[in-house]
Amino acid sequence: MSRTDPLARLTRVLSRLPGIGRRSGERIALRLATGGGGLVGELIEALEELRDRVVLCRACGNLAIRGAEVCDVCADPRRATGVLCVVQDPGALGLVEKSGSFRGRYHVLHGKLSPMRGQGPAQIRAEKLVERVRAEGIREVILALDADTESDATGSYLQDQLRALDVHVFRLGFGLSAGSGIAYLDAVTLMRAMEGRQPIP
């Protein structure tokens, strides 16, 4: 298959998505190529809508719909002020939401510190977190991060940045074995981890 082949091109693009390797990419591309125009048309429309309508919340970095100032969580007056849950991405935010264990607001980092991949403090919105803690009178920050080396380094860095401020920093209580992510926790375990959060001295 030549590199200009449409099927090969689509396979290459699909293979860059999380959880889709080359083989799955090829299978999806084949399904689209042989499935008639309907599925392709719907996919194109859905992708265009995603590109045109989904933006990042100005306050927390969660996904929001274009035209709204902030995301649904930030716009909800029933959410507790004064407490922030720090997550790596909107996917993790969705999991914490689903567990029903947290009623405050979030701060989405969109990554973790990784010198290897060129991800420094500027890329993970660390300064914005410090700004928010100051400006919004945040008293409690819960770091709901994964349990791998880069996430640990990210947590330590954020903790250092927040040390001078009048804020208590917590990490999830338990439920995460080394090297795993919160995506592997079920809602009940995540709720227990949130309830059993430990203060970081």
Ligand SMILES: [Zn+2]
């Ligand atoms: Zn928000």
